[in-house]
Amino acid sequence: MIDNVKPKEATSIINSLIGGVVPKMGVQHITVGRTEEINAVISALEDVKNGHSMVKFWIGDFGSGKSFMLHLLNTVALKQKFVVANADFTPENRLYSNDGKGVALYSAIMDNVAIQTKPEGGALPTLLEKWIEQVISKTADANGLSLIEIRQEQHLRLIGDSIMKTINELTDVGGFDFGMVVFKYYEGYIKDDEHLRRNALKWLKGEYRTKTEARQDLGVREVINDLNYYDMLKNFCKLFVNMGYSGFMVNLDEAINLYKISTAVVREKNYEKILTIYNDCFQGKVTNLFFNFAGTKEVLENERRGLFSYSALKTRLITNKFETAEIRDFAQPVIRLLPLNHNEIFVLLKKLKAIFDFNYKTEISISNEEIHQFMEELFNKPGASEFLTPREVIRDFLNILNIIRQNPGVDKTRLFGDIEISDERPSEFSLDDIEEL
Amino acid sequence: MLKQIPLPDEATDIELYAQNTNRWKIKFEELSTNYNGNPNEFTESVIALGNLNIRNPSVENIFFEASKFMAKHDKEKSLYLYIYYLYYDLKSETFDNKQLTKTIQKNLFKTEEQLKYFEVIVQEFVNDKDLNKALSSISKVYAVKRKKIKLDEETIQQVQQQHSGTVELLNEYLRDDYSEDTTDTLIEESNDTEIELIVSQEKTEISQSIFLEELSLKPIQTKTLELFAKNNFVIAQSEIEVFAKSNGVFKNQLIDSINDTCYEHLDDLLIEEDDDDYTINTTYYQRILTQ
Numbered sequence: 001m002i003d004n005v006k007p008k009e010a011t012s013i014i015n016s017l018i019g020g021v022v023p024k025m026g027v028q029h030i031t032v033g034r035t036e037e038i039n040a041v042i043s044a045l046e047d048v049k050n051g052h053s054m055v056k057f058w059i060g061d062f063g064s065g066k067s068f069m070l071h072l073l074n075t076v077a078l079k080q081k082f083v084v085a086n087a088d089f090t091p092e093n094r095l096y097s098n099d100g101k102g103v104a105l106y107s108a109i110m111d112n113v114a115i116q117t118k119p120e121g122g123a124l125p126t127l128l129e130k131w132i133e134q135v136i137s138k139t140a141d142a143n144g145l146s147l148i149e150i151r152q153e154q155h156l157r158l159i160g161d162s163i164m165k166t167i168n169e170l171t172d173v174g175g176f177d178f179g180m181v182v183f184k185y186y187e188g189y190i191k192d193d194e195h196l197r198r199n200a201l202k203w204l205k206g207e208y209r210t211k212t213e214a215r216q217d218l219g220v221r222e223v224i225n226d227l228n229y230y231d232m233l234k235n236f237c238k239l240f241v242n243m244g245y246s247g248f249m250v251n252l253d254e255a256i257n258l259y260k261i262s263t264a265v266v267r268e269k270n271y272e273k274i275l276t277i278y279n280d281c282f283q284g285k286v287t288n289l290f291f292n293f294a295g296t297k298e299v300l301e302n303e304r305r306g307l308f309s310y311s312a313l314k315t316r317l318i319t320n321k322f323e324t325a326e327i328r329d330f331a332q333p334v335i336r337l338l339p340l341n342h343n344e345i346f347v348l349l350k351k352l353k354a355i356f357d358f359n360y361k362t363e364i365s366i367s368n369e370e371i372h373q374f375m376e377e378l379f380n381k382p383g384a385s386e387f388l389t390p391r392e393v394i395r396d397f398l399n400i401l402n403i404i405r406q407n408p409g410v411d412k413t414r415l416f417g418d419i420e421i422s423d424e425r426p427s428e429f430s431l432d433d434i435e436e437l
Numbered sequence: 438m439l440k441q442i443p444l445p446d447e448a449t450d451i452e453l454y455a456q457n458t459n460r461w462k463i464k465f466e467e468l469s470t471n472y473n474g475n476p477n478e479f480t481e482s483v484i485a486l487g488n489l490n491i492r493n494p495s496v497e498n499i500f501f502e503a504s505k506f507m508a509k510h511d512k513e514k515s516l517y518l519y520i521y522y523l524y525y526d527l528k529s530e531t532f533d534n535k536q537l538t539k540t541i542q543k544n545l546f547k548t549e550e551q552l553k554y555f556e557v558i559v560q561e562f563v564n565d566k567d568l569n570k571a572l573s574s575i576s577k578v579y580a581v582k583r584k585k586i587k588l589d590e591e592t593i594q595q596v597q598q599q600h601s602g603t604v605e606l607l608n609e610y611l612r613d614d615y616s617e618d619t620t621d622t623l624i625e626e627s628n629d630t631e632i633e634l635i636v637s638q639e640k641t642e643i644s645q646s647i648f649l650e651e652l653s654l655k656p657i658q659t660k661t662l663e664l665f666a667k668n669n670f671v672i673a674q675s676e677i678e679v680f681a682k683s684n685g686v687f688k689n690q691l692i693d694s695i696n697d698t699c700y701e702h703l704d705d706l707l708i709e710e711d712d713d714d715y716t717i718n719t720t721y722y723q724r725i726l727t728q
Contacts, residue, residue, distance in 0.1 A: 028607035035599040117696040129687035148685045343592045376586045
C-alpha cells in the first residue's frame with residue numbers, strides 16, 4: 001500500500017498535512033485520483049525540456065486541488081532542473097498596466113525565482129553568479145589565463161566583452177542594457193563595490209522607477225517597466241537555458257484578480273497579454289518557457305468578464321467538445337480539476353493511515369468500515385456540501401489518528417461525532433457586486 | 438348595554454358561524470394580528486376555530502389561510518395546517534385541492550427532495566384519508582436525511598492501482614540520482630561552457646579526502662567544508678564572501694555548487710542560509726564523510 005515511502009517523507013507528509021499545507025517532501029505519495037493530471041504535467045515538462053513552450057490553465061473551484069497541483073508541478077520541475085518562479089495576481093500585480101502594476105508582477109516573479117538548491121526563492125544572485133562563472137571560465141580559456149588571473153581588474157574589459165557578446169547572441173530585445181547591468185554586477189564583485197552589485201540586482205528585478213536614476217547608478221539608458229518586462233522574462237529564460245537549465249517555469253495563481261479589474265478596457269488589455277504569451281509559446285516564438293495560470297471556473301468561463309469575454313482567448317481555450325466528465329482530454333491548454341470522489345478520498349485516507357503507522361512505527365486500530373463511517377459522519381456535518389475540502393477531511397482524519405495513537409481505548413464513534421467543520425473559503429465579496437466602469 | 442350581553446355559548450357560536458360563513462375571518466384576523474411567535478398555540482387556536490366552524494361550508498378556507506400565514510413563521514406547522522385544509526376540503530361538497538402559491542412553496546421546500554416527500558404524504562392522505570397518519574408524517578419532511586456514502590470495491594481497486602502507477606512514475610522523476618543523469622548529459626552537450634573550479638593547477642597529487650569519493654568534490658568545495666568544520670559549522674556570510682573572493686569564486690555560486698553536488702546524496706540542502714550566516718546541518722555533514 002505505501003510503495004517505498006522513506007521515513008523522512010512519511011514525517012514530512014504527516015506533519016505538513018496536519019498543519020493544512022502541502023508537504024515539501026514525499027508529495028507523490030498522496031497523489032490519489034490525479035493520475036491523468038500528473039501524466040499531463042510530466043508530458044508538458046518533457047516537451048518544454050525539449051525546447052517547446054507551453055501555457056496551461058489550471059481551473060478548479062475552492063478545494064479542488066489547484067494549489068496542490070501547482071506545488072507538485074514545482075517539485076517535479078525543480079528536480080528536473082527547471083528554474084521556477086511563483087507569483088500571485090493581486091490588486092497591485094497584473095500583466096498589463098500603465099501605472100507600475102505590470103512591472104510589480106515582474107518584480108514578484110524575479111524575487112521568487114527558485115532552483116533545486118534554493119527552493120524557497122531568491123535564487124537570482126546565485127543564478128547570475130553561476131552564469132558569470134561560466135563566462136569567466138570560457139574567457140580565461142580563450143585568453144590563456146588562469147581563473148585567478150582573469151579576475152584581476154586589468155582584465156575587466158575581457159570579461160565585459162565576453163558578457164556582452166554572449167548576451168547579444170542570446171537576446172532579441174533590451175539585450176544591450178541587460179548585458180551592461182550583468183557586467184556591472186561583475187564589476188561590483190571585482191571592485192568590491194557592494195553598492196554597485198545591489199544596484200545591478202535592483203535593475204534586473206525591475207525595481208528602478210526612473211531612467212535618470214538608473215543612468216546615474218549604472219550608466220544604462222533603459223529601465224524595466226510595464227511595457228518591456230515580458231521581453232526581459234524571455235531574456236532570462238534564454239539565459240537560464242544557456243546555463244544548462246531545462247527551462248523557465250512561471251506559475252501565476254489567483255487569476256481572479258484579473259477578473260476583478262473593474263475597468264473593462266484594462267481587463268481586456270490583461271487578457272490580450274495572456275493571448276500574446278499564449279501565441280508566443282504555441283507558435284514557437286520562445287523556447288523552454290512554461291506558463292501556468294490558476295483560477296476558478298468563473299475566471300475562465302464568465303462571458304462578461306472572464307477569459308471567455310475575450311473572443312480570441314475563448315476560441316483557443318474552449319473545451320474540447322468531445323470531452324465529458326468520464327472521457328477527459330488533458331492535452332488541452334485548460335486542465336479542469338474535479339474534486340476527488342468518495343472512492344478516491346477513501347483510498348487517500350487508507351494510504352494516509354498506512355503512512356501514519358509507518359511514521360510512528362505503530363498499528364492504529366481503525367478498520368476500513370470505520371474509515372467509511374468517519375467519512376459518512378464528516379459529509380453529514382452541517383455545511384459539508386458547501387465547503388468541506390479534502391484539506392479538512394485529511395486534517396481531521398490525521399488528528400483522530402493522533403488521538404487514537406495516544407489514547408488507544410478512546411471511543412471512535414464519539415470522536416467522529418465531535419468533529420466540527422469550518423468554512424475556510426476566502427472571504428471574497430460577491431463577484432456580482434463588482435461595479436463595471 | 439353591550440357589557441350586559443353575555444358571549445355566545447359553543448352551540449350558539451357553531452350556529453352563528455354556520456349562518457354567517459365569513460364570520461370566522463374576524464376571529465382569524467384577531468389570531469394572526471396577535472400572533473406571539475408561538476406556533477403551537479396558534480395552530481391549536483386555529484383547530485379550535487375549525488371545530489366551531491364544523492357546520493360552516495367554508496371551514497377549509499380557515500386552514501388554507503392559516504397554512505399560508507404560518508409559512509412565514511413555521512414551515513412544519515404550515516404543512517400541518519395544509520393537511521387539515523385537505524381534510525376539510527375532502528369532506529366538502531367539491532374537492533378544490535387549492536395549491537399554495539409558488540413563492541410560498543419555494544419558501545417551504547428548500548430541496549426537491551422535501552417537496553417530493555410532502556407530495557407523497559398528500560397523495561397517500563387523499564387515498565386513505567387517515568388524518569393522524571398524515572399529520573405524524575409531516576415532521577419527517579424536514580428531518581435531515583443522512584447522506585449515505587457508497588463505496589465501490591472495484592473502483593477502489595482501480596484507484597489504488599492507478600495511484601501506485603503514478604507514485605512509481607513520480608518516484609522516477611523525483612528520484613535522488615535523477616539530477617546526476619541530467620547533469621552528465623548537460624555537461625556533454627555544453628562542454629565548452631562547463632566551469633572548472635580548479636584553483637591550483639600545479640597541485641596534481643590526489644590528497645586523501647575525508648569526504649565520500651562518489652561526491653567528487655572539487656578542491657575549493659572541500660576547502661570550504663573544512664572551513665565550516667573548523668568554525669563549528671556556522672560561518673558568517675561576510676566571511677565566506679572574503680574566502681570565496683580570495684579563491685577567485687563567487688560566494689553564492691560556491692555555496693550553491695556544494696549544495697548541488699551533495700543534493701543527490703542527501704536529498705536535501707547541506708548548507709542552509711540564515712540572516713547573516715551559513716549553517717551546516719551536522720547530521721548531513723556526517724553523512725558525506727567517508728567513515
